[in-house]
Amino acid sequence: MKEYLELLWTDYTLQVITLGTAILGATCGMLGSFAVLRKQSLLGDAISHAALPGIALIFLITGTKDSTTLLIGALISGLIGSYWINGIIKRTRLKTDTALGLILSLFFGVGILLLTFIQKMPDANQAGLDKYLFGQAATLVVKDVWIMGVVSVISLIVTLLFWKEIKLFLFDTEFSKTLGFKTNTINFLITSLIVIAIVIGLQTVGVILMSAMLLAPAAAARQWTNKLSVMVSLAAAFGAISGVIGTAISASQNNLSTGPVIVIVAGVFVLISFIFSPSRGLLFKEIQKYQNRNDLKLFKTLTFMHEIAKTHENIEHPHAIKILNNFQGFTKRSLEQLQQREWIKLQNNMWSMTHKGFNAAQDIHLMGEDE
Amino acid sequence: MSSAQLEIQLISVLVAIACAIPGTFLVLRKMAMISDAISHSILPGIVIGFFLTENLNSPLLILLAAFTGVLTVWLVETIQKTGLVKEDTAIGLVFPALFSIGVILIAKNANDVHLDIDAVLLGELAFAPFDRLLINELDLGPKSIWVIGSILFVNVILLFTFYKELKLSTFDKGLAISLGFSPVLLHYGLMSVASVTVVGSFDAVGAILVVALMIAPAASAYLLTDDLKKMLLLSCLIGAMSAIGGYWLANLLDASIAGAITTVLGIIFLMVYLFAPDRGIISVMLKEKQQRKEVLLLTFLLHLQNHDEEKERRVQHLQEHINWQKLKAREILQLAEKNNLITINNAIISLTEKGKSFTQEAISHIVTNKETAIEGLKRDFLLFRG
Secondary structure (H helix, E strand, O other): OHHHHHHHHHOHHHHHHHHHHHHHHHHHHHHHHHHHHOOOOOHHHHHHHHHHHHHHHHHHHHOOOOHHHHHHHHHHHHHHHHHHHHHHHHHOOOOHHHHHHHHHHHHHHHHHHHHHHHHOOOOOOOOOOOHHHHOOHHHOOHHHHHHHHHHHHHHHHHHHHOHHHHHHHHHOHHHHHHOOOOHHHHHHHHHHHHHHHHHHHHHHHOOOOHHHHHHHHHHHHHOOOOOHHHHHHHHHHHHHHHHHHHHHHHHOOOOOOHHHHHHHHHHHHHHHHHHHOOOOOHHHHHHHHHHHHHHHHHHHHHHHHHHHHHOOOOOOOOEEHHHHOOOOOOOHHHHHHHHHOOOEEEEOOEEEEOHHHHHHHHHHHHHHHHO | OOHHHHHHHHHHHHHHHHHHHHHHHHHHOOOHHHHHHHHHHHHHHHHHHHHHHOOOOOHHHHHHHHHHHHHHHHHHHHHHHOOOOOHHHHHHHHHHHHHHHHHHHHHHOOOOOOOOHHHHHHOOHHHHHHOEEEEOOEEEEEHHHHHHHHHHHHHHHHHHHHHHHHHHHHHOHHHHHHOOOOHHHHHHHHHHHHHHHHHHHHHHHOOOHHHHHHHHHHHHHHOOOOOHHHHHHHHHHHHHHHHHHHHHHHHHHOOOHHHHHHHHHHHHHHHHHHHOOOOOHHHHHHHHHHHHHHHHHHHHHHHHHHOOOHHHHEHHHHHHHOOOOHHHHHHHHHHHHHOOOEEEEOOEEEEOHHHHHHHHHHHHHHHOOOOOHHHHHHHHHOOOOO
16 A cells, blocks of 8 residues: 555656546546436446447557547447437337347447457457456556546536536426426437546446446435535545545556456445435434334323323322333333433332423324324 | 357357347346346356356356346345435446456456456357267267257246246236236246346357347347237247357358357347338338328318318418418328319319218317327228328
8 A cells, every 4th residue: 555655656657547547537427427317327338338349440440549549439339329229219119228238239249249350350459459348547648638637627617507407407307398498408418428428438447337437426426415516526526536546456456457446446435325324324214213113112102101191180290100011112211211301200110291291292192183 | 061160050049049038028027237237247156156166167157147147136126125226226336346346356366267258258159169068978069058958948948837927927017916926026037047048148158248139139029029929939030040140240250259149130120120110210200201291181171171261272372371381282282182082173172072071080089089099080081191
């Protein structure tokens, strides 16, 4: 770990790579939030697979391994894939899941066919194309990071410019239509941004795991807030941190592709968020469930006492604890808890109801009648 | 054709048919993406199974990996039930995580494991004939044939045994539950079958291309027929045809067989998508155009019926009053005349008896909100469609 930090301080290549994965993580987290909220989580998976034949075709045509050129091919075939998915859903009886699965596997298959065809070509300097399957952050150079930076700034600007429209579109498409927003344009805008984000991530994370890069930070961020702006910023932060930590781990070990490690780190973020988020988290829900159950028990006891106290003119008239013996669900602890809430008073084996307790019991009674 | 070539084709046809059967139900149940998730997340199961058995064709490995597949389905459902994220996000989170674990396991043990990540992704169909099943020195053919053959056999038996239950629970879940079929049991049964099939096929065609073999034949068949039995048969047929076609394409290009099979599947789907009668997009678009024209025709006839005065029924007037383009107006006019709904005298249009009764009935359908009945009406009256 210490070695890594020293390296990060001195090694230029490592700095470039770390910066690259951080930028990528932030961009993907930001745009992934939109995908998650639109319930299009798996679209990213389909598009990233669909980008593969584009990479191979561009290589076949131009013979260059320049990553920018290849990414343009990826962009084109990714866009074709996403429009075909739309066409299938709109024009045929096939459903979204089938359309996604079809495009994903068919495009990927064509990509594999082309890649293996390229590999068998006698003269081509084809080695290295398969880094697009799992991603190799080590192959990032300064130019790639520049491209990532430009793309992320552009998506940030576009997002900020159309913030209101995007927000309304995400949460109430129908309403935004009636307000006269061009929903088709916004839809196109978001989809294009997501496709571009996927394409710039291919070199680092790879075709197969790219979708997780979009989803995981957004899904984690969603647990901590109900506000879109907070969610988008959090997702960007989670994405960037996953990118940095993932790169660190994969750089300090042999033989580890960056993609899978980043995905695992992002997955840990999701897991932590699922469990510990303060309002939606599973832990919180369990605690609340326990508290509710406890409250219910107390209410039951209080109601029972109320029935007894009602029969006396002075409601604070003390009664023996013994008479509660036939009642299920009272314990020494629950009596103490009732006393803590100042609903009853306890005095050597006797209990008496307070006015506060009497009113509380009546409220419970009324609530029961309302239902 | 050498015997190895024959064996490869046989294996790929068996794989295609074995995949097409569960694939049909996955497509109909809108769970196609689950097969994608399963095909990725079985990777850690395969790796761990390979550590234990050191044999890719061992039944233990297949069961272990298939268990990972079912585990995926369970995980997705559990996450979804917490309500923290939607179903598609749950799928999208679970399988990359499991797949990554598999990739890392392979990478960290690269020295002890003769398991190549490319082989898992792409399959090694070309090498399948070399791994032979020998019992007492007797050559019984490639192991893969036996593995995938028995999986296919089980799939077919299960299909015949539970056909009725599967069909009912796919098309009418409510009725199936009320008749006492357990949807959970059927669901997990189908998922187990899908998982076993994916695992059995992966080392022939690779983990990702299995998805193509499951979804593409079923999706193409679904655009061609409404009958479940025909759909099953068609998907098996399409799968088998692509398997053989793909083999020869790969031979021609000297490229991955699995990739070539998928490419052929893609071409078949594209053809069906474009040209399928009734459901292909060309026929859908033509039908939409026809519908639009016939709606105009109806509007035109209603206009005629509403106006007795001659000036509203002059040919030129249509362009001004209903605001139609010249070309469109002429088309509709011709269509109406061809169908003997109107007559034209001195550029004055009047409805014929047939036109009057057609319009009458159409109005009564519109008034009673039975717009669909108009389709039947059109069939009865119109000899020439729009």
